Amino acid sequence: MTPRDPNPRVARRSKDDVVDAALDLLDRVGLPDLSMRRLAEELGVQPSALYWHVASKQELLASVSSRILAAVILRASDPDDLEGAAVTLGRRLRDRLLAHRDGAEVVSSSLALGLVPSPLHEALRHVDGSPAAAVVADAITHYVVGVTFHEQQRRAADAWGAAASEVAVTPESALRPADDGFEAAMALIAGGIAPWRADTERVPGA
Amino acid sequence: MTPRDPNPRVARRSKDDVVDAALDLLDRVGLPDLSMRRLAEELGVQPSALYWHVASKQELLASVSSRILAAVILRASDPDDLEGAAVTLGRRLRDRLLAHRDGAEVVSSSLALGLVPSPLHEALRHVDGSPAAAVVADAITHYVVGVTFHEQQRRAADAWGAAASEVAVTPESALRPADDGFEAAMALIAGGIAPWRADTERVPGA
């Protein structure tokens, strides 16, 4: 008996429904095939109808990014353990990006456009208020997003066809596959925190 | 009197000319407006003519990326100074990316698609053959490309109009502007090399 919907047979969509459908379509067809027209078709609606719910495709993808990043939070954490928190969050971010097709690319551009908050920046600010937290959040976020983007593109290329083996770059000069390098890089960055602090926070005022 | 061009009045283009024009157009209009049709117009040619010189737009952008990255090399370097080489190369990469409009975005996808070699990986392999070099190259490359992409997008957004100030994310939860954070992050990552080595290269065989 809500006054909102006088005729329940007319299926009206909310913005959440549109974002749901977009994320679902992303997982099924990938970012290159995720068009407003295709999404509209999926929802049984004209393409122009989408523009009542979202201002642009970019804004829609930003909402999709928010959904993908929603689970990247720190439940409980030792304050003072910036290293531990950074590594945990880095792994969680990677997990979330890998959970959706082309997740890294979608999130990368939303982040770059400033349409979505950086989850590591927000979380690390709570465990450590020092300037170090922001620097660490930056380093880890860019590394994880970059490496996962690289990984997912490679996966898509491999899936599409191994026929491109001649144009592709030799393995030794390409960026490394992240599978084993990921933990190493995380350890490298996290391990840099202590010496960097010793160098930087030595001088309090001037 | 080269047999190649019987009539000098017919301006024939080489692939290099196409890539030149693409890089020039990129700097003038930016990646979103760099279309094959627009590029063809610039060259005084039909769009289909471009496909005699390049197989696809992606391949063209990979060639553009190669040009952008060509100057990211190490002239002379202390072997054993992985830290120093990494920081120098990171700064040089950032310089090259900033030298062209949307340089980071173009390079980012060419790198992800594996259509272009990673310059840091290649250069660092020469100063240090250990596994550390690859991990460091990965960490620095992804950080620099990511942070520069972010910076250039923000610049484009600001240039287009400050009217978007309401939709934009609050400054504190956005990724930091890289201007001062860049050197800090480079120091953080480079500073992680020594402790990481102490941890990892302790065990030689098993």
Added chain:
DNA sequence: ACCTGAACACCGTTCAAGT
């Protein structure tokens, strides 16, 4: 060897008008 002309199968977005 290098390019034209014409087509194919798409895009994102706007906007008056409908219910």
Added chain:
DNA sequence: ACCTGAACACCGTTCAAGT
């Protein structure tokens, strides 16, 4: 409040045919 219909101004790519 939510959506349709129709249009605008584009895309990347292919391919027979020309010179």
